[in-house]
Amino acid sequence: MLTPASRPIIQATLPLVGARLDAITARFYDTMLGEHPELLDGLFNRANQRSGEQRQALAGAIAGYAVHLLKDPAPMDPVKRSGQQLVERIAHKHVSLGITPEQYQLVYDYLFGAIAIELADVLTPEIAAAWTEVYWLMAEELSGREAQLYAANGNAAVWSPWRVVRKTPAGTHAMSFVVDPVDATAARPGRPGQYISVKVRMADGIHQTRQYSLSADAESSRQRTFTVKYDGEVSRALHDDVHVGDVIELSAPAGDVALGDSDRPVVLASAGIGCTPMAATLRSLSDQQSPRKVLALHTERRAEHWALADQMRQDVAALPDGQLQLWFEEPAEGAHHGRMSLKDVALPPRAVLHLCGPLGFMRAIRQEAIDLGIEPEHIHYEVFGPDLWLASA
Template sequence: MLSDTARPVIEATLPLVGSRIGEITPVFYQKLFAAHPELLNGVFSRANQANGQQRQALAGSIAAFATHLVQNPGTLPEAVLSRIAHKHASLGITEDQYQIVYRYLFEAIAEDLAEVITPEIAQAWTEVYWLMADALIKIEKGLYAKQANSAMWSPWKIVEKTPASPTTMTFVFEPADATAVTPGEPGQYVSVRVPVSDGLLQARQYTLSADAESTQRRVITTKLTDGGEVSPVMHEEYGVGDVVELSNPYGDVTLDGGDEPIVLATAGIGCTPSASILRTLANSGSGRRVLALHADRSLDTWALYGQMLGDVERISDAELHVWLEQPQSEPAGVGAGAPAGVATREGFMNLDDVELPADANLYLCGPLPFMQKIRSQAIAKGIPATKIHYEVFGPDLWIASAN
């Protein structure tokens, strides 16, 4: 917790630092990469640097953490920390890197707030930083200890590469060496690390879209992203027989082990965690009540259409509702339209006429505005906020948008 000396200083300066953190973080990254360009080699995403998402997410997480310390003395924002720690572990972040970040972040703070900063302010915000850093280091050490191996990255061979829609591809990997395989959980992701055009390594997280618990294979479904660096390489340059580096599986938005009803609400490529959860429930013969909700442009563009429909049909108490911007009777390449009993609507997802089980756990994945809208509607329909879980692809801008 914050010391009695630091708390009033943070409370008094939080509005100022919070208002400037968006300008501080770009300077921080400039200083960091000038001194340590090696951190762009497989750790930090250049694409997320270019589009500003990484800076926005960092600023939001610092502001969220400091705000929590002021408003909730004696506690830490466990959900925020867990989400960040899982992303860090999937990139192999190490304890010594926190000292490097501290140096250049506080150089940027001192430079931006030169006219107002005092030793007392600097010390108080140093305390905030190390409270956050130490908490993350502890969580990350625990995650690394749970791995079946000590490797941050291991080689995996592509054994299948299949189009999942016009813009998405499903890859199936098998181990390419004897590294012990850490089983995943439905909803988790792995990082894929590949050399890009200039030889630099870049990493991207992709959800395990099927067979998450397997120790014999990894399955991911990726979308070709405009401006991305990893997905174009995977889609256009890699094929069956090629070997890529994968991390161990991470992610804290996973299928719970209870028997409460489950609501899966997704849009676009955000269907991948739901597909993984549905596959696990179907394979286990689960009798849980499952309500799968998905929104997409059309049946053509819905990645994993066939897998999700097939698994819903295999679950004894499951139903599927679909919203399509461009309805059509039959998806190209699948061979059949939506089966009887699937509720299909035109337009964007709306929960107004959907009956949600009151005691359900809701899992969200899709574009940020979609998740914010559906979360609000679900809360209005009686789902407690504590039972709503979300996954974000890339930097967590939901945290950032809340500050």
């Protein structure tokens, strides 16, 4: 918790610091990566650096954590607390990349160097001390949660080699990869809705990483399946340069958005390649012959773009109480015409809603769901890349 001396300082300076966080994080990343270019080899995604999404996510995380400390002065439980989503989401992403506790000191040095420059006109020793306290409270909570997640993996190595055994087109713009472990090291099973990080050597020799949802058989320890849209540097390299028989590096499954044990009805709403975690969830429910009511909702521009159409149709049909509804912007038989709206859907009472797709889509569907009676605590979402929803919350 914040000390009594720091609390009023953070409260008074949060608007000013928040207004300058974009400039602070831009300077932070430019300086740190300029002096440590090795961090771009397998750790930081340079496409997210170019787009500015990573610094927006960092700025949002710092501001969001400070707001949480002001709202809830009590010590935070790492599993049950009002600010769970922020720390839990970042911790899972860090574990999928192999972030270590020692790296928090490096980040601190460069981040507060940037703060000293960007806030030079107002910075006092007291303000610096208060924001240092915020940073280290966040770092300590993150590193503590990350230690728990690393221990749960049961394997000290962050990365392990997997061989591509199948590579098949999925819709018109995506490719599914099925990989088997190269060695006998035990691989931890995942949970439906989780992702793995994939590390690929690029043409210039630099390794780049990106997270991909497990799209089938998430609970297997002997095989991984993930589906990749042809979009972005790493994804294009996987499509164009990685072939059956090649070996790639994968992290253990991570991610805080996974299907929980419950008898509540499940609503899975996705757009575009956001169908991947939903497909894994449907596969798991189908394999278990789950008696839960399952409502799968998916939207695309055109029917042929739907990456995992056959798999999802088959799994919904195999469920004891499953239903599928579709929306296509170009008319297609058996589907709604236009963009998804829950106003066209009879939502089951007590439902749990999982969302994945573009941020605008998820925000709109979430609001509709709340308006129709789904409690916010039973609405979960997954974002591909830096979480700009949290950053703008």
